[in-house]
Amino acid sequence: MNIDEILECDRAHVWHPYASIESGIKLWNVESANGATIRLSGVGDVIDGMSSWWAVAYGYNNPKINSALISQLGKMSHVMFGGLTHEGAVRLAKRLVSMLPKPLDRVFFCDSGSVSVEVAMKMALQYWHAKGAPEKKKFATIRGGYHGDTWNAMSVCDPVGGMHSMFAGRLPVSFFAPRPKSAFGAPWNADDASSLECLFAQHSADIAAFILEPVVQGAGGMYFYNPRYLTELKALCKKYGVLLIFDEIATGFGRSGRRFACEWAGESPDIMCLGKAITGGYMSFAATIASSELARTISSGSPGLFMHGPTFMANPLACAAANAALDIFENGRVLEDVARIEKALKRGLEPLRGCAKVADVRVLGAIGVVEMKELIDIDKTQRALVERGVWLRPFGKLLYTMPPYVTDDGQLETLTAAMRGVATL
Numbered sequence: 500m501n502i503d504e505i506l507e508c509d510r511a512h513v514w515h516p517y518a519s520i521e522s523g524i525k526l527w528n529v530e531s532a533n534g535a536t537i538r539l540s541g542v543g544d545v546i547d548g549m550s551s552w553w554a555v556a557y558g559y560n561n562p563k564i565n566s567a568l569i570s571q572l573g574k575m576s577h578v579m580f581g582g583l584t585h586e587g588a589v590r591l592a593k594r595l596v597s598m599l600p601k602p603l604d605r606v607f608f609c610d611s612g613s614v615s616v617e618v619a620m621k622m623a624l625q626y627w628h629a630k631g632a633p634e635k636k637k638f639a640t641i642r643g644g645y646h647g648d649t650w651n652a653m654s655v656c657d658p659v660g661g662m663h664s665m666f667a668g669r670l671p672v673s674f675f676a677p678r679p680k681s682a683f684g685a686p687w688n689a690d691d692a693s694s695l696e697c698l699f700a701q702h703s704a705d706i707a708a709f710i711l712e713p714v715v716q717g718a719g720g721m722y723f724y725n726p727r728y729l730t731e732l733k734a735l736c737k738k739y740g741v742l743l744i745f746d747e748i749a750t751g752f753g754r755s756g757r758r759f760a761c762e763w764a765g766e767s768p769d770i771m772c773l774g775k776a777i778t779g780g781y782m783s784f785a786a787t788i789a790s791s792e793l794a795r796t797i798s799s800g801s802p803g804l805f806m807h808g809p810t811f812m813a814n815p816l817a818c819a820a821a822n823a824a825l826d827i828f829e830n831g832r833v834l835e836d837v838a839r840i841e842k843a844l845k846r847g848l849e850p851l852r853g854c855a856k857v858a859d860v861r862v863l864g865a866i867g868v869v870e871m872k873e874l875i876d877i878d879k880t881q882r883a884l885v886e887r888g889v890w891l892r893p894f895g896k897l898l899y900t901m902p903p904y905v906t907d908d909g910q911l912e913t914l915t916a917a918m919r920g921v922a923t924l
């Protein structure tokens with residue numbers, strides 16, 4: 500197909516994320532991708548400042564991940580995981596457990612981030628069921644979060660920015676604490692602890708688990724909060740008998756400047772979700788990791804089984820990509836690269852602070868956010884960015900980037916210059 504045919508056929512038959520089929524919004528065709536760049540038909544190479552939605556951490560067409568996949572293809576691309584196992588899955592589980600904070604040591608593989616959140620929530624419900632406390636069946640979270648698009652994941656997304664109004668009266672009802680007032684790097688605001696305590700005091704008898712993204716809120720608003728929040732929350736979860744779930748799907752594997760964002764607080768959850776960069780962004784894959792205590796409780800209760808098992812659970816190709824991605828993460832200079840990117844993003848974006856149209860500039864690890872005062876015209880801004888050699892996908896008032904860790908200093912300068920350019924248009 501030539502480009503016109505591709506775009507025409509797309510318009511005729513394909514849905515895109517959060518899109519109307521009628522909007523006629525501009526689409527670019529991608530021919531290939533390499534390192535930190537994607538090649539757009541009729542445009543050429545542009546720097547991918549999105550890492551394809553946090554996923555492609557180590558760059559496109561990565562030789563190490565490519566060769567791991569090719570070698571796995573020759574053995575088997577898939578085999579069911581019920582009653583069968585394979586070395587790639589077992590090795591991956593062992594390696595993840597060795598990196599994660601204690602007591603997380605039991606890995607459930609699943610097919611996407613949203614599913615890993617569903618699995619985490621189901622684990623929490625089955626835990627309380629096994630404990631003889633079936634009334635603990637609701638969930639709590641903070642405002643401004645994002646946990647995916649499947650049903651229960653949606654119910655803990657931000658109720659205003661998420662899809663609650665669209666699905667009002669149909670979604671399970673969750674409890675929401677305010678978004679933490681204490682920003683990352685700012686002094687602790689005691690209101691944060693008191694609003695949490697208030698929620699727990701009123702509702703903990705009904706709550707199975709508290710779920711949140713540690714330190715970095717992603718798609719719900721690109722906001723960074725004080726790690727002490729997690730310490731206060733963990734203490735309350737203990738005091739009131741509520742499980743704690745950390746969603747590290749976006750933040751895992753170095754993005755925030757630590758291996759996992761919860762390391763900023765030195766706190767561990769009862770259940771953690773990983774996804775996105777787990778395969779270096781090669782394919783849809785995720786993991787939900789629980790403590791042995793939790794896993795044992797579920798296994799000892801009735802029915803004694805954890806009731807989940809996706810068709811593509813522990814897919815061997817995905818495990819091979821994830822093991823290769825972990826090799827890079829363990830042996831490479833990932834955290835040094837993230838520190839380098841953080842410096843470049845600060846240098847490149849700080850000059851926007853105080854500009855007429857800019858409300859805030861925030862940088863943490865390999866994440867740079869320019870919050871505008873007004874809603875961004877996405878179509879117009881994206882065209883202007885592509886003209887400047889950069890791929891970004893702003894939403895709401897947020898112009899933001901989380902580039903692949905392989906983005907070099909020259910590319911980071913192009914990226915931030917483009918952001919400065921469109922933020923001051």
Ligand SMILES: *Cc1c(COP(=O)(O)O)cnc(C)c1O
Pocket residue numbers: 611612613614616645646647648712717718746747748749774775
């Ligand atoms: C992207 C994301 C999800 C959902 O993952 P999918 O793979 O898109 O289902 C869940 N939680 C967080 C924090 C995310 O960033």
